[in-house]
Amino acid sequence: MNALEIRDLRKTYKGGVEALKGIDLSVNQGDFFALLGPNGAGKSTTIGIISSLVNKSGGTVKVFGDDIDQDLVKAKSHIGLVPQEFNFNQFETLLQIVVNQAGYYGVPRGIAKERAEKYLKQLDLWEKRNVPARTLSGGMKRRLMIARALMHEPKMLILDEPTAGVDIEIRRSMWTFLKEINQQGITIILTTHYLEEAEMLCRNIAIIDKGRIVENTTMKGLLTKLNIETFVLDLPPNSVKPTLDGFVYRMIDDHSLEVDVPKSASLNAVFSQLSEQGVQVLSMRNKANRLEELFVRLVEDGRANSERGEKK
C-alpha cells in the first residue's frame, strides 16, 4: 500500500481556471518526496485537496489506502500539514496552539501536553511556550507549524515550502529534524523553491507545471539527466586568454573563465590544457545550481510538449 495514491486529479476553480488537469502520483510509505514546480503550477492546490482545504473537481485521492471520498476521517488522521502561509491564531500562545490542534484530532489534553513539551523542545520553542505566537520570528513560526502538525503523530507529513524566508542556519537545523523524523518512519512530502533542499533531502521527485506532472522519478534518476555542467574558473588578473579545444568556453572578464563541461568529458582535460598554456587557476565553482538548470529545462520541455498536444 502506498502512502499516497492520486489518480486523474482535477481542479477547476470558479471562473474557469484549470489548476489541475488530471495528475497521477504515487508516494511510497517512508519516502521523502519532493513536489516541485514554478509558482501557480498546482502544488498548493494538490496539497490543498489532499488535506481537505480545497474541494476537487475530479479524480481520486487515497491516503494509506483510505479514500478521501469514502473515509475522510481516517484519511485526515494520517496527515499532518505544514502550510505555506502562517495559519495559526496570532494571539494564542504556542502551548495553546499545539494542544488545541491535538484536541481536534481527539488526543486527550493530558497526552497533548506531554507531546507539546516533546515537540516544542525538539524544535527549540519550549522557552517560548507561553508567549503569543505573533511575537515569534519568521523561523520560529515555521517551526511552530511543524510542531503543530506532529501533535497527533501522523504517518505522513506534508510541508508546503517550510523553509521559505528562513535563514540558512535554521533551515539546516530544520533539515536535520525532518531527516530524523523521516528515519523514524514518517512519510514526508515537501514542496520547495530551494532545489538544493530537494536534492539534499528527497529520494523521489515529481515536477508539476501548469496542472500537469512533467517528470516523476528518483532524485538520482533526475540528476543523471544532467548532461552539461558549467564551471567558473577564477584566474589571476590580466591572465592570458586561454584556448580550450573540445570545450565551449568564454571569458566573462579579465580573470574569470566560464567552461561548459559535458558529462562525457573530464575536468582533467581542461586543467591540462590550461597548464600547458601557463594559465593558473586560483579557484573554481559551479556557475549555478545544476538542478535549477535541469528544472527550468524540464518545465520548458513540458510546456513545449503540452503546446504541441493542444495544437493537435
Added chain:
Amino acid sequence: MSSLSVVALRTIWIKECTRFMRIWVQTLVPPAITMSLYFVIFGNLIGSRIGQMGGFSYMEFIVPGLIMMSVITNAYANVSSSFFSAKFQRNVEELLVAPVSTWIIILGYVGGGVARALLVGSIVTVVSLFFVDLNIHHPVMLVLTLVLTATLFSVAGLVNGVFAKSFDDVSVIPTFVLTPLTYLGGVFYSLSLLPDFWQAVSKLNPVVYMVDGFRYGFLGISDVGIATSVAVLIGFNLALFTVAWQLLKRGVGIRS
C-alpha cells in the same frame, strides 16, 4: 458520539471560552456598564415617571428584556467575530484539516457563544439587583428561553461569520438588523400598548417571542403566550442549525 468528537468538541469550546475571557475588557465589562446606564436612565429616572406596566414597576418590567438584549448581542457577536477572525487569520484551517465533523465545529462555536451570553446575562442580572428585587415566577421557562435564545443567536452569528468577507460584514447585521429588532422587540414596552396593526407587525419579529417568554419566566406575564414563544424559538433554532450545517458542509467561505 465518538471519543474523538467529545475531545474535539471540548477543545473548541475551551478555546472559545478562553478567547472571550482573554479579552474580558471588550467582552464582559461593556455590557455591565451599558446595562447599568439603562437601569439608571430608563429604569430609575424615566421609569419612575412612567408608572406601572403590566402590573409591575417599569424597572421590573424592563429588566428581563435588558438581560435578554445583552444575551442576544453577546451570543451573536461572540460567534460572528470569532469565526470570521478564524477565517481572516486562516486558523479555521486547523479545524478543516482535522477529522472533526461539521456538527462538532458548529456545536463548539455555538457552545462558546452560549457560554459568553450566559455569563454576560448573569453579570447583567447581578447588576440589576442593585436597582430592583427580582422574583422568578417560572424557572424552567426562564432557563429554556434563555438557553434557546443564546443558542439561536450564536448560530445566527456563525452564519454571519461564514458569509462575512470583511470586518464590516460582521458589524452590518448587528447594526442594521439586530439592534432594530431588539429595540422593537418589546424590551421597553408591552405590545398591548401598540395599535392592533403594529401589534400584528411586531409579531413578525422573532425577538418579541424571546423577550416575552423570558419576561414570563420572571414576572409571569405574557403578550404572545409561552407555548408560541417556545415553538418559535425551537423552529428558528432548527432552521438556522440546518442552514449552518449546509454552509459548512459545502465549505462556503472556507474551502475553495
